[in-house]
Amino acid sequence: MAKLSNSIEDFLLELIEEANGTVEIQRALLAERFNCAPSQINYVLTTRFTPYKGYYVESRRGGGGYIRIVRVEFKNKNSVDKLFNEEIGNAITKDKADQIINELMRLDYIDEREGEIIRVALSDRSLSLSGEEKNEMRANILKNILLVIF
Structure with missing residues (x-):
């Protein structure tokens, strides 16, 4: 399970880097890409993309639902x-x-x-x-x- 979580995290970090700090993606598409349940995506978001680690995560569930991850740059x-x-x-x-x-x-x-x-x-x-x-x-x-x- 850790390997899958690491793969999902690495993929999201790469997307965030390419998008200059903000990425928006559909949870279902991400789960499909990694052949996992959406709950696994939620696990990665809640453990790897926390406010303390400098990320703000917005999530909207449902058919057109999405995940938005924003890397926050601290001034100090x-x-x-x-x-x-x-x-x-x-x-x-x-x-x-x-x-x-x-x-x-x-x-x-x-x-x-x-x-x-x-x-x-x-x-x-x-x-x-x-x-x-x-x-x-x-x-x-x-x-x-x-x-x-x-």
């Missing part, structure tokens, strides 16, 4: 690594997320309106999950938002 890799690992980690509380949003506004990475939009997206009301699951989802959403900012 060290500060982003520190933010992802030390400040956010695998889970983050609403209060801690608010502190990060406030700091982003203070440093003029985002304006007040964008900050409020992010706050609403990360609010307990928006995330209808239980305690730790909510904090894990909040961390994932925040990391993906930060990829767009940085």
Whole structure:
């Protein structure tokens, strides 16, 4: 299974490189090319193309569904690594997320309106999950938002 995952990853990395950082492909066609189930494609996307590794993945399911993978270039890799690992980690509380949003506004990475939009997206009301699951989802959403900012 690892060999197949490596082959899929290598193929996608090559496409991303050829397309200058962004590729869009249909999941079904990719699965057909590698003679595997679409779930194998999902596995590769969730383990090899993560926000921490510098990728933003957008997926739309269904007949005309597609996968879009964007390689994100960080302006300051060290500060982003520190933010992802030390400040956010695998889970983050609403209060801690608010502190990060406030700091982003203070440093003029985002304006007040964008900050409020992010706050609403990360609010307990928006995330209808239980305690730790909510904090894990909040961390994932925040990391993906930060990829767009940085």
